[in-house]
Amino acid sequence: MSLIHQYKNNGYNILLDIHSGCVHVVDDVVYEAVTLMDEGCEAQETAARLTGKYPKEDVETAIEECLTLKEEQMLFTEDIYQEAVRDFKGRQSVVKALCLHVAHDCNLACRYCFAEEGEYKGSRELMSLEVGKKALDFLISHSGARKNLEVDFFGGEPLLNWEVVKELVRYGRSQETLHNKRFRFTLTTNGVLLNDEVMEFVNREMANVVLSIDGRKEVHDAMRPFSRGAGSYDLILPKFQKLADARGQENYYVRGTFTRYNLDFAKDVLHLADLGFRQISVEPVVASPEEDYAIRPEDVSRICEEYDFLAKEMIKREKEGRGFQFFHFMIDLTGGPCVYKRLSGCGSGTEYLAVTPTGELYPCHQFVGEEGFSMGNVFDGLTGEEIRREFADCNVYTRDACRDCFARFYCSGGCSANAYKLSGNIKGTYTVGCELMRKRVECAIMIKAALAQ
């Protein structure tokens, strides 16, 4: 297996040492030397093969530098993590995050909604305060020694049950000192019911807010209409701008979905940036292949071109002092998560669970209502130990497609729900998703290279 991922993008020769995470921007001599060495050539043979093409002195110093980096475990680093990650996954048994489905109901009828317009294969329901409190109690009692607990108010549309959201935040805060915990509340909303009172509360209490908007008006309105067909863009946009400004343009995301109908989605990202948003996430729809808007394998190359275009535009804007964050190009080369986090996945079904309006537990929001994935309820506790174990065993070493993928330290094996929906198995592979993930990692690193100049 290759120890290095090397690629050229936007004029940069980039080497990613897969197992150390080290990123090197190199000249042509080193780039070619590393290709040969990664294939198994010794230093002497590598030098012999490159001399003639490049000046002898350059070849010698290039190989010296490669060997120095190898000595310092920054190049050709071996994988030493497999056992450590398996032990780590084996010992995890706490729950630290809940996705609270406070409303299985929605005031929009988005065409691509995985919750089937908010109802999740069930009927329209709101979570009662009693169920919500019980869910927070469940989280506290299952969180062991973890101090930081996360609760996302999700739906459907959570603002349809706003009074309960507020009461639950108050209840959570009242429990923090008692149990030595800290709640991070977040909210995901379509914005239809946002008003000044909601904004004031959200800005005081919510660590992050996810605001759903797809980009250009015509793109947004085509996929995110009201049930009678009218678009929602004009109603929500000014509210989102006001909220983002009130939060100082931090700790929020405008989050969009792109589909086959807007493969030129960079225009949507830039549209959102031009509207003043500084924290932007726009990602590919995940849908059954039979849906007309689903991304098809033949769309991948077009999407990759679009990511390249977006990356270059972001570099340009950053240098002009009008940069913005794009969630999928964010990468932290000087810090970032530890290797356990990187290799063990999102925590669905183990440390992260979803709670339905009636208090049923599922591995994550995308599994809600899926037959065979119920994991008990907040009143009687966790059941479904077999399901928990299956999710606990999900990591990059148990997914076939991850073993040889350079991006496994960045996506951590991908989304189990996507894998299940597209391959029928939570450890399966959503190939299109993988290809796009790899491209995004390459772009993210290239942006760092460009901005380091």
Add this chain to the structure above:
Amino acid sequence: MKHVKTLNTKNLRGTVKKGGCGECQTSCQSACKTSCTVGNQSCEHK
């Protein structure tokens, strides 16, 4: 170095001993909800 510019200061190998506290944010809660993007999360102890 003449031929190489290294961009990062953190080596993943160093996190084997110190990492794994589990206090960091759950990745799906932050923005995605339909993909798994872990490499851009931050460490609680950096």
